[in-house]
Each structure stands twice: as structure tokens, then as C-alpha cells.
Amino acid sequence: CGILGLLLHSPTQDAAVEICEGLSLLQHRGQDACGVVTCAKGRFYQCKANGMVRDVFDKKAVSKLIGSMGIGHVRYPTAGSSAHSEAQPFYVNSPYGIVFAHNGNLTNTQDLKRFLDFEAHRHINTESDSELLLNIFANNLQKTGKFRINEEDIFTAIKDLMIECKGGYACVAMLAGFGIIAFRDPCGIRPVGMAVRHTNDGGNDYLFSSESVVADAAGFTEWDDVKAGEAIIITRTSVSRRTLVPNKTFAPDIFEWVYFARPDSVLDGVSVYRSRMAMGDLLAEEVRRVLDMKNIEVDVVIPVSTSQRWKHSAYSNRQVPDTSRVAALNLAQKLNLPYREGFVKNRYVDRTFIMPGQQMRRKNVRRKLNAMALEFSGKSVLIVDDSIVRGTTSKEIIQMAKDVGAVKVIFASCAPPIRYSNVYGIDMPSRNELIAYHRNPSQIAEALGADLVIYQTLPDLVRSVQQFNPKLEAFDCSVFTGEYVTGDIDEKYLEWVEASRSEKARLSAPVTEPSSSITIPRP
Numbered sequence: 102c103g104i105l106g107l108l109l110h111s112p113t114q115d116a117a118v119e120i121c122e123g124l125s126l127l128q129h130r131g132q133d134a135c136g137v138v139t140c141a142k143g144r145f146y147q148c149k150a151n152g153m154v155r156d157v158f159d160k161k162a163v164s165k166l167i168g169s170m171g172i173g174h175v176r177y178p179t180a181g182s183s184a185h186s187e188a189q190p191f192y193v194n195s196p197y198g199i200v201f202a203h204n205g206n207l208t209n210t211q212d213l214k215r216f217l218d219f220e221a222h223r224h225i226n227t228e229s230d231s232e233l234l235l236n237i238f239a240n241n242l243q244k245t246g247k248f249r250i251n252e253e254d255i256f257t258a259i260k261d262l263m264i265e266c267k268g269g270y271a272c273v274a275m276l277a278g279f280g281i282i283a284f285r286d287p288c289g290i291r292p293v294g295m296a297v298r299h300t301n302d303g304g305n306d307y308l309f310s311s312e313s314v315v316a317d318a319a320g321f322t323e324w325d326d327v328k329a330g331e332a333i334i335i336t337r338t339s340v341s342r343r344t345l346v347p348n349k350t351f352a353p354d355i356f357e358w359v360y361f362a363r364p365d366s367v368l369d370g371v372s373v374y375r376s377r378m379a380m381g382d383l384l385a386e387e388v389r390r391v392l393d394m395k396n397i398e399v400d401v402v403i404p405v406s407t408s409q410r411w412k413h414s415a416y417s418n419r420q421v422p423d424t425s426r427v428a429a430l431n432l433a434q435k436l437n438l439p440y441r442e443g444f445v446k447n448r449y450v451d452r453t454f455i456m457p458g459q460q461m462r463r464k465n466v467r468r469k470l471n472a473m474a475l476e477f478s479g480k481s482v483l484i485v486d487d488s489i490v491r492g493t494t495s496k497e498i499i500q501m502a503k504d505v506g507a508v509k510v511i512f513a514s515c516a517p518p519i520r521y522s523n524v525y526g527i528d529m530p531s532r533n534e535l536i537a538y539h540r541n542p543s544q545i546a547e548a549l550g551a552d553l554v555i556y557q558t559l560p561d562l563v564r565s566v567q568q569f570n571p572k573l574e575a576f577d578c579s580v581f582t583g584e585y586v587t588g589d590i591d592e593k594y595l596e597w598v599e600a601s602r603s604e605k606a607r608l609s610a611p612v613t614e615p616s617s618s619i620t621i622p623r624p
């Protein structure tokens with residue numbers, strides 16, 4: 102998911118148009134639903150629905166969203182269902198009127214639900230963990246019992262939330278008539294940052310966003326990441342920020358750089374684009390090592406860009422420089438091999454990877470991509486993609502290459518083998534649907550129909566990001582290692598994740614999470 106917050110200096114200016122423009126630049130982070138809430142004179146104005154930003158927010162819808170501050174969200178289906186009720190931002194009237202948008206996933210939702218029900222008597226109406234987060238925040242704010250609150254009360258409420266809520270979360274919130282707030286989980290797993298725009302009457306507009314690209318496009322500067330465990334409160338008259346819980350391990354999710362974020366964004370001081378070039382450089386060394394060892398020749402390097410995540414984003418009118426292209430070009434240059442765009446993307450076909458069921462996904466790949474015999478026939482080709490997850494798309498792509506005459510197909514992945522569930526907000530299938538689960542690279546090659554599969558090593562993947570900001574000491578690499586940085590994930594929880602994510606479950610009602618032994622620590 103993508104989150105956004107905007108507070109304009111001039112109270113007479115409306116923020117909605119810029120919030121919608123910003124959301125369209127975050128469209129790649131969620132195409133399932135989107136929503137905006139603005140605030141004018143203490144009242145909220147809301148519009149949210151399933152669909153793409155450009156479809157939900159037509160002129161009429163935007164014109165009703167008055168007010169000079171607001172928040173926005175684009176949603177991407179994780180554990181919850183994709184019904185209307187899941188669209189964000191969420192709203193609670195008490196205390197003070199709060200709206201809230203969240204990117205990430207909580208890993209102790211069962212405990213939180215029970216706490217909110219039995220102790221806080223707050224009814225939760227959806228399966229979304231974002232609604233839980235909001236109600237924990239509201240419940241903590243309620244404890245002040247004050248008629249009007251200040252920054253201190255908000256910091257205290259968020260600090261307690263960070264102790265009670267486990268998992269990955271980047272959030273923006275807005276308090277009616279007060280201001281906007283952003284905060285990031287104690288491990289900093291999901292991204293969010295802020296930027297400022299100096300107005301010509303000497304004031305400042307402020308922006309919160311999942312990615313810096315929104316700031317660049319809207320003329321904001323001084324982009325600065327919200328730190329792990331930090332909260333930032335912006336009102337019309339003040340900006341206050343504070344790290345609320347001791348920095349456990351700052352471990353941003355490395356998948357943001359592998360393919361989730363936009364190449365033109367900078368996350369935690371690292372250009373996504375530069376890191377993908379480095380992934381290509383480092384993967385080239387691994388490819389060279391393996392090809393020499395197996396005495397295999399390669400004639401040409403060909404990238405794959407299978408996803409249509411970019412179709413409705415600002416890139417749609419030109420080729421998206423997505424991971425596989427950026428990395429493949431560097432890899433080809435490093436190996437002194439020709440780089441060819443042998444797969445042509447049909448821009449006007451629905452998104453494959455969100456299609457329900459494998460069959461649709463399989464068939465759909467061929468409608469989306471076409472392999473030009475010119476570049477494959479009679480050749481030993483090295484195909485590069487950002488990662489291999491289920492293997493369904495990759496298998497079809499390899500078959501297409503063979504159908505147009507490739508004599509040898511080597512498949513290279515910019516990411517290591519994915520063997521574990523992602524529990525922090527990037528939607529991965531359950532473990533047994535991951536092609537690398539219980540398989541070694543040669544078994545994976547066989548399953549994909551490739552002559553050889555070459556993976557980026559984990560140290561090289563980490564290096565491709567860390568080299569640009571040595572202050573980043575750790576990343577969430579749980580999908581590769583099974584080590585979950587929040588330290589509270591056990592086998593029981595992973596089984597629940599599988600149950601709620603397996604193909605059949607995805608198409609039916611959500612599954613309730615097992616109650617874990619953890620009880621909410623009384624703050």
C-alpha cells in the first residue's frame with residue numbers, strides 16, 4: 102500500500118487535487134482500492150472506493166473534498182479481503198475525530214482484536230489490521246480524558262501503540278482541526294518520509310509520503326525519512342518529531358528495492374534505481390562464475406517485465422525502467438554481452454499477478470508478453486527478472502523463449518530464492534506455493550523448464566542497497582531467511598498466514614488468526 106499526507110500553509114487552499122496526483126504516483130503500491138479524506142473547519146470530507154486513482158477520483162469526486170489538509174491511501178490486497186469495507190483511510194469519531202491510513206501488516210491482530218473488544222469495547226467492523234491500528238491509537242488517545250490534546254498526548258499514545266502493535270507499519274493520521282501525523286514501526290520495515298515546500302508568502306506546505314517521488318513531482322524539497330520508531334506531528338503552526346521507542350533493529354524491507362518501490366524514489370537514503378543497477382552488476386559476477394564453472398556460453402541478455410503494476414501510473418505512456426530492465430542492462434554491460442528487449446509488452450492487458458487462480462495467470466502471460474523470434478531463435482539466452490516467486494510467470498516466459506527457437510534458456514533472478522512468507526505487508530503466496538520452497542536451484546530449473554537458474558546471493562543483494570548508505574546495518578530479508586526481525590513470528594502464525602493466503606482462501610471469506618500466547622503488555 103501507499104500512504105500520503107498533505108498540509109497546506111494557506112487555509113483557503115484545497116489539498117485534494119495534489120493528494121490525488123500524489124496517489125497516482127503511488128499507484129504501483131496498490132491498485133485494489135484508494136481513498137482520500139480532507140479536513141476543513143474541523144469537518145472531514147471522504148471519498149474511497151475499489152479501483153484505480155484515476156477512476157475513483159474524477160473531477161466531481163475531487164471537488165467535494167474541500168480543506169487545506171488531508172491524507173490518502175492506495176490499497177493492495179494483503180491478508181484481508183478486497184471488499185469495499187477494506188478501502189482506506191479509516192475513520193473513528195472518538196476521540197477528537199481521527200482518520201488513518203496504513204501500509205504494512207500487523208502480526209498480533211488476534212490479541213489486539215480481543216483487547217479492543219473485551220477491554221476497550223471498540224467494535225471492529227472489517228478484517229483489516231489497519232482498523233485495529235487506528236482503534237489502538239484512538240483508545241490510547243482516549244486515556245488522556247482531555248477536552249483538547251497536545252503533541253505530548255499524541256506522542257504518548259503512539260509510543261504505547263508501538264509497544265502494543267507488532268509487525269510492519271508506516272502510517273499517516275489526521276486529527277480534525279489539529280493536524281497530520283506520520284509514524285513508522287520500531288524496525289522501520291515499511292517506508293514513509295516527509296518533505297517541505299516553501300510558499301511565496303513565507304509559509305511552508307508539508308508532505309508525508311511512502312516514496313520520495315511524490316515530493317519531487319509536487320515541488321517539495323528536503324525529503325527526510327521518518328526514522329524507525331519515530332513520529333512526526335505537523336500542525337499549521339509547528340512541526341515536532343520524536344523517536345518514541347529505543348531503536349531495536351532498523352531493518353527496512355529489502356523487497357522495496359528489489360521491485361516494490363519506483364526506480365525514481367529514494368528510500369532511507371538509497372536510490373532505488375542505483376540499487377537495481379548494482380543488483381545487475383553483482384548478479385553479473387555470479388553469472389560469470391556459474392557459466393565458467395559449467396562451461397556454458399550465453400549469446401544475449403534479455404529482461405522480463407511482466408507486471409502491469411505500472412499500467413496506470415505516470416509511466417504508462419512510456420516503457421517503465423523497472424528492475425529487470427535496469428539490472429539486465431548493467432549485467433549485460435558487465436559481461437560484455439548484447440542486451441536485447443526480446444519480450445514486447447502488450448500494454449493493454451489486465452494485471453496478471455492479481456488474477457485469481459493459477460490458470461488465469463498462466464494464460465494471461467502470453468496475452469501480456471510476446472517473444473520476438475528475431476532475438477531468441479538459435480541462441481543461448483540469459484533472461485533476467487527481479488525475482489522468482491511462484492514460478493508460474495517465469496515458467497511461461499521460458500516456454501515462450503523456447504517456442505520461438507531459443508536453444509538454451511538460462512534464467513537469472515536479481516533476488517535470492519524466496520522460501521518464506523512475507524508477513525510485513527508485501528503480499529506473497531503461502532510457502533508451499535513458492536517455487537523455491539523445498540527445492541534447490543537445479544530442481545527449480547527443472548520445475549521452470551530452464552537449462553539453468555542463477556540467483557543473486559543474499560550478501561550481494563544486501564550489498565546492492567547498503568553500499569549507497571552504510572548507515573543501513575540490517576534489512577528485513579525474512580522471505581529469504583525465515584528470520585523475522587520483529588522476533589514474534591512462530592510456526593503457528595506462519596501456518597495462519599498460509600491458511601489465509603492460499604489460493605482458495607484468497608477467493609473466500611477471511612480466516613481468523615490463532616490466538617497466540619502473547620497478551621498485550623499494560624503500558
Ligand SMILES: O=S(=O)(O)CCN1CCN(CCS(=O)(=O)O)CC1
Nearest residue numbers: 360408423489490491492493494495
Ligand atoms: O516490478 S514489477 O512489478 O514490474 C515486476 C514484479 N515481479 C515480476 C516477477 N514476479 C515473479 C514471477 S514468478 O517467478 O512468480 O512467476 C515477481 C514480481
